[in-house]
Amino acid sequence: MVDRAFKAAAFVGVSLDGFIAREDGDLHWLTSRGEAAGDYGYDAFIEGIDTVVMGRGTYEPGRTYDPWPYEGRHVAVLSTTLPLDADPRISVHRDLGDLLRALDERGAKSVYVDGGQVIRTFLRAGLIDALTITTVPVLIGSGVPLFGPLERDVPLRHVATRVLGAGVVQSTYAIEPVT
Numbered sequence: 001m002v003d004r005a006f007k008a009a010a011f012v013g014v015s016l017d018g019f020i021a022r023e024d025g026d027l028h029w030l031t032s033r034g035e036a037a038g039d040y041g042y043d044a045f046i047e048g049i050d051t052v053v054m055g056r057g058t059y060e061p062g063r064t065y066d067p068w069p070y071e072g073r074h075v076a077v078l079s080t081t082l083p084l085d086a087d088p089r090i091s092v093h094r095d096l097g098d099l100l101r102a103l104d105e106r107g108a109k110s111v112y113v114d115g116g117q118v119i120r121t122f123l124r125a126g127l128i129d130a131l132t133i134t135t136v137p138v139l140i141g142s143g144v145p146l147f148g149p150l151e152r153d154v155p156l157r158h159v160a161t162r163v164l165g166a167g168v169v170q171s172t173y174a175i176e177p178v179t
């Protein structure tokens with residue numbers, strides 16, 4: 001278990017068969033249904049966030065978003081390949097240890113963890129406290145997975161489930177620290 005001063009949460013949209021994007025990065029299957037779902041709580045979620053952590057796979061398609069959706073928050077990107085000075089709006093970290101030291105130094109308190117690989121890295125390291133999964137009613141067959149192999153089970157405590165518009169189902173789980 002890693003010592004840390006922050007709480008971390010993932011807030012992610014998935015297909016019913018567990019994918020967060022198509023293999024080519026397409027998200028239309030998600031965004032089109034997300035719009036029909038109505039208020040799915042993202043604005044309330046991000047309101048309490050001071051730091052966004054994501055992988056290069058999430059940063060790269062998002063870097064041209066206009067307006068930049070993380071204004072006023074620190075954005076830390078995990079990547080072994082992105083130049084360290086790639087973008088003045090982000091800090092780049094080569095591995096989890098480097099990232100955790102930087103979060104500690106910056107006094108991060110409330111971290112939003114995004115991207116499939118990075119969420120899995122944080123889960124394996126026992127670094128996520130809450131998972132909100134918004135499931136849209138579609139099977140896409142293949143794509144970028146949210147979950148994957150684990151060295152040990154991760155028990156979850158169900159907090160809430162609500163049914164939004166267009167058959168979108170959102171569930172929140174807490175992950176208790178392993179003692």
Ligand SMILES: NC(=O)c1ccc[n+]([C@@H]2O[C@H](COP(=O)([O-])OP(=O)(O)OC[C@H]3O[C@@H](n4cnc5c(N)ncnc54)[C@H](OP(=O)(O)O)[C@@H]3O)[C@@H](O)[C@H]2O)c1
Nearest residue numbers: 012013020021055056057058078079080081115116117118
């Ligand atoms: N549906 C949703 O809510 C949702 C949310 C977020 C993202 N997405 C989509 O999901 C796709 C990206 O997901 P993903 O799972 O492929 O990627 P990801 O986790 O965002 O990024 C993966 C990349 O991050 C870097 N990385 C991950 N762990 C690392 C570690 N421990 N140390 C150093 N670098 C590390 C690596 O970059 P290098 O190769 O540079 O080393 C790796 O290739 C995109 O299409 C995005 O749009 C969807």
